[in-house]
Amino acid sequence: MTRPINFCSGPAALPEPVLHRMQAELLDFQRSGISVMEHSHRDHRIVELFSETEIRLKRLLGLGDAYRVLFLPGGATLQFSQVPMNLLSPNRPAAYVTSGTWSEKAIKAASQYGPVVEAATSRDSKFTKIPDRQTWVIPEDAQYVHLCTNETIQGVEWFGSLADVAAPVVADMSSHILSRAMPMHEFDLVYAGAQKNLGTSGVTLVILKTELLESAQSDGVPGLLQYRQQIENDSMVNTPPVLSVWVLALVLDWLESMGGVPWVEAQNRVKAQALYHAIDHSGLYRNPVAIENRSLMNVPFVLQDPSLDARFLLQAESAGLMNLKGHRSVGGMRASIYNAISEQDVAVLIDFMREFERTSG
Amino acid sequence: MTRPINFCSGPAALPEPVLHRMQAELLDFQRSGISVMEHSHRDHRIVELFSETEIRLKRLLGLGDAYRVLFLPGGATLQFSQVPMNLLSPNRPAAYVTSGTWSEKAIKAASQYGPVVEAATSRDSKFTKIPDRQTWVIPEDAQYVHLCTNETIQGVEWFGSLADVAAPVVADMSSHILSRAMPMHEFDLVYAGAQKNLGTSGVTLVILKTELLESAQSDGVPGLLQYRQQIENDSMVNTPPVLSVWVLALVLDWLESMGGVPWVEAQNRVKAQALYHAIDHSGLYRNPVAIENRSLMNVPFVLQDPSLDARFLLQAESAGLMNLKGHRSVGGMRASIYNAISEQDVAVLIDFMREFERTSG
Numbered sequence: 065m066t067r068p069i070n071f072c073s074g075p076a077a078l079p080e081p082v083l084h085r086m087q088a089e090l091l092d093f094q095r096s097g098i099s100v101m102e103h104s105h106r107d108h109r110i111v112e113l114f115s116e117t118e119i120r121l122k123r124l125l126g127l128g129d130a131y132r133v134l135f136l137p138g139g140a141t142l143q144f145s146q147v148p149m150n151l152l153s154p155n156r157p158a159a160y161v162t163s164g165t166w167s168e169k170a171i172k173a174a175s176q177y178g179p180v181v182e183a184a185t186s187r188d189s190k191f192t193k194i195p196d197r198q199t200w201v202i203p204e205d206a207q208y209v210h211l212c213t214n215e216t217i218q219g220v221e222w223f224g225s226l227a228d229v230a231a232p233v234v235a236d237m238s239s240h241i242l243s244r245a246m247p248m249h250e251f252d253l254v255y256a257g258a259q260k261n262l263g264t265s266g267v268t269l270v271i272l273k274t275e276l277l278e279s280a281q282s283d284g285v286p287g288l289l290q291y292r293q294q295i296e297n298d299s300m301v302n303t304p305p306v307l308s309v310w311v312l313a314l315v316l317d318w319l320e321s322m323g324g325v326p327w328v329e330a331q332n333r334v335k336a337q338a339l340y341h342a343i344d345h346s347g348l349y350r351n352p353v354a355i356e357n358r359s360l361m362n363v364p365f366v367l368q369d370p371s372l373d374a375r376f377l378l379q380a381e382s383a384g385l386m387n388l389k390g391h392r393s394v395g396g397m398r399a400s401i402y403n404a405i406s407e408q409d410v411a412v413l414i415d416f417m418r419e420f421e422r423t424s425g
Numbered sequence: 426m427t428r429p430i431n432f433c434s435g436p437a438a439l440p441e442p443v444l445h446r447m448q449a450e451l452l453d454f455q456r457s458g459i460s461v462m463e464h465s466h467r468d469h470r471i472v473e474l475f476s477e478t479e480i481r482l483k484r485l486l487g488l489g490d491a492y493r494v495l496f497l498p499g500g501a502t503l504q505f506s507q508v509p510m511n512l513l514s515p516n517r518p519a520a521y522v523t524s525g526t527w528s529e530k531a532i533k534a535a536s537q538y539g540p541v542v543e544a545a546t547s548r549d550s551k552f553t554k555i556p557d558r559q560t561w562v563i564p565e566d567a568q569y570v571h572l573c574t575n576e577t578i579q580g581v582e583w584f585g586s587l588a589d590v591a592a593p594v595v596a597d598m599s600s601h602i603l604s605r606a607m608p609m610h611e612f613d614l615v616y617a618g619a620q621k622n623l624g625t626s627g628v629t630l631v632i633l634k635t636e637l638l639e640s641a642q643s644d645g646v647p648g649l650l651q652y653r654q655q656i657e658n659d660s661m662v663n664t665p666p667v668l669s670v671w672v673l674a675l676v677l678d679w680l681e682s683m684g685g686v687p688w689v690e691a692q693n694r695v696k697a698q699a700l701y702h703a704i705d706h707s708g709l710y711r712n713p714v715a716i717e718n719r720s721l722m723n724v725p726f727v728l729q730d731p732s733l734d735a736r737f738l739l740q741a742e743s744a745g746l747m748n749l750k751g752h753r754s755v756g757g758m759r760a761s762i763y764n765a766i767s768e769q770d771v772a773v774l775i776d777f778m779r780e781f782e783r784t785s786g
Contacts, residue, residue: 066458067458067459068457068458068459070459070463072463072464072465073465074465074664075462075463075464075465075466075664075667076463077459077463078460078462078463083451083452083460084452086451087448087451087452090444090447090448090451091444091445091448096429097427097428097429097745098428098429098431098438098747099439099444101436101439101620101625101626101672102431102433102436102437102438102439103433103436104433104434104435104436104748105436105626107748137498137499137500137503137627137666138498138499138649138663139498139649139663139664140663141648141649141662141663141664142498142647142649142650142663144647145647145648145649145650146647149647173647173648176645176647177645257664259462259664264462264667264668265462265466265664265665265666265667265668266498266627266628266666266667266668266669267627284537284538284645286503286505286506286507286510286534286537287502287506287534288499288500288502288503288506289503289506301502302499302500302501302502302503303435303436303500303502303618303620303626304626305498305626305627305666305669306436306625306626306627307625307626307627307668307669307672308627308666308668308669311462311668384458386459387465
């Protein structure tokens, strides 16, 4: 049986070599004779798994000692609450840019914990772009500015600079972290669920400048959700999601072995360019996103004749192309082409789309 | 290489057949051609994995429609906060029985969220027992009573009845859930991290009577941490820890295939009896716990001559007996003999202990 090509937006396709390695090493972690799941998290092997994964991530992201990486439970959704629970104070507002479904959820969650303002939004254009930097209105005393740098559902991605933002910048990078070189030093706190580009669900990365916590709150915040406590305990305030961290570690190892971010960025740009080109040059498909904000990772598209949607999905499935249905809130189709999707996979999709258009006329 | 016998208190040994099945099915979940990790959590296969696991758990626990089972992130430690965040009100106290390290953490966390009283404690006896029911002082208007029914570190277990407690009963069963038949209907909310007796870390069971939530709080509680929202969304308020739930499902399937709770209880009683008998009839080893509270799952013991500790651990490791070191707070040794540890495994441990005593005189 040929392995299907899985365009799911997340949980998403994993690199096949990672799955084979998991399979091979599942019963014997580092020659201990038992599984990674069976070790105490206080065992030196697991402590090293965590510290080495942090080091590897910082190397891949180009970050130094000013930053720490935490491996936390609860997904990016818990970070929507955890960020303001830790950072927001009663007297200074946080400024949120809303550019799609996920940043809308983020601002809604934050408003429970303190003053929040919307610095800019592209709601009026149905989130087909991210508001330009010069339109953002950031209060002078802003505690932080929050941005979702890639909106998975709308397929819009941030390629601009934030170097001129005075307040600390917090970003949800769940669906494009490590997909290309990014100016990570412009960010003070970045979070990302692992199940899109980095591994499997159950663990969320929080990458933060430790100096950000000097003004951190803790009243009423469960110890497990306090960044400071997690930093002091190297992400082990309690038993962490070891298995998910192991999968993450294997994905990062695979990424480095393939050539790291430069390799994957080159591949991702070729994939996205080919797919957008095929859409733009078709008579059937259309992508509504502003050219400058088109995501390299999530490519939504609609069929000009929506009555063909069901047949498109059925034939795609038969051809081994899985999970192309768009999110119900925007309709149509979506191809998520994360790091684990190859140029060849995208070529197969494009061939299928052309053949479908040809035979559906 | 012989597989070592792993007496770790958690994360703990898994049944070897579960590991082999994971390995066999890792790349192809239910003939979909892709891994369980690669499916959307909205895919019918994953939705069914969750609903079938809930059904199986309720069957194994003997629970009906009054209860729901949730699969949540954050470990039992997050439940220490989440229980009072959801259930505690400003005007009615919660009553906690403190019988060891974990229940001490639970009451400390709860006291952040509202009035809390200690109904009873065995602190004076160094937590070598659980306070008798008749000594508990429960306020008449108690919102709930909290008990840790098996203290992993001290090795004390609750075998009494709670049928006469008027207030709702909340229990931390992390380290002995599904180890024997228990009067589950005496409990209104039970939580348990999976990494001891049920699977791997990353998922925590919360089993609760839905009527308990009629007075539930939600102000300032992140949506993800609201039991009511998780019930309404069948544990999928956001992307849940699918891989850990799959491991849990495989462990439950193994347990049922072996004969369920009656089978495992019989085995667990034989194992514990043999080990305590060996300790009590030795000249070298001693277990300090009151007979009526000796845990079937966690058996701490000290060597009369602590200078032998290091040699004991070294020789045990050489003999393929892993993780026998006791928790630093109590010292000595601890053998955790969860469901995945067989009678034969315990027999090997007892043989080793006897041989060590014979050669260390």
